[in-house]
Amino acid sequence: MMPACDENAPICRRRPWARSLRAGGVSALAVLALTGGSAQAAGPVWNVIGGDARRGENRILAYGCAACHTIPGVAGATGNVGPPLTRFGERTYIAGVLRNSPANLVHWIRNPQMVVPGNAMPDMGISETEARDIAAYLYTLR
Numbered sequence: 069m070m071p072a073c074d075e076n077a078p079i080c081r082r083r084p085w086a087r088s089l090r091a092g093g094v095s096a097l098a099v100l101a102l103t104g105g106s107a108q109a110a111g112p113v114w115n116v117i118g119g120d121a122r123r124g125e126n127r128i129l130a131y132g133c134a135a136c137h138t139i140p141g142v143a144g145a146t147g148n149v150g151p152p153l154t155r156f157g158e159r160t161y162i163a164g165v166l167r168n169s170p171a172n173l174v175h176w177i178r179n180p181q182m183v184v185p186g187n188a189m190p191d192m193g194i195s196e197t198e199a200r201d202i203a204a205y206l207y208t209l210r
Contacts (some may be wrong), residue, residue, distance in 0.1 A: 113157060116170045116204040118197065124205030127198050136188070140209055149188055157210040163187065173206065174199040 125142055128134065134145035137164035159168050163184055166172040177199040180189040194202070 078156055079136035098198075114170050116174070116200050116207065116209045119147075119170075119202075119204030121201070121204040121208050124201035124203070127201050128205060131192050131194065131198075131202075133202075153206060153209060157207045163189075170200075170203055173203040177202050 089134050128139060128145070133139065134142055135146055136147040136149035137145060137147035138147060138154065138156055162168050162172055162176045163180070165184060166176055174196065176183055178194050178196065179191060180187055181191050
């Protein structure tokens with residue numbers, strides 16, 4: 069199992085406000101309250117370095133993820149073999165075993181059978197770049 073992603077690791081960076089919230093930063097909460105915003109309105113909590121959400125949507129279609137998953141924003145993605153990916157960016161765990169972080173999500177997308185042998189998600193031969201794009205898209209789902 070890969071370790072949880074460190075916010076200073078090269079594969080990912082947390083949004084600055086997320087670090088403040090996690091540390092209990094009152095000023096970040098005040099900004100959210102004053103602007104009437106929420107974490108959802110601010111966009112994804114995680115940025116996937118090198119990932120492009122627009123390409124990710126196309127890669128989701130190309131790899132046929134829609135056959136097994138319901139994925140908001142992806143045409144025809146109404147599968148029910150795997151879990152729905154609705155609000156994926158707000159989840160704490162990936163596949164119930166990995167802490168939700170960009171490094172772990174990229175690892176899961178590329179090697180789901182290594183993480184949970186025998187699970188329903190097949191290894192699809194997805195490259196690191198493709199996995200980063202898919203992860204970037206999934207983190208927009210809030």
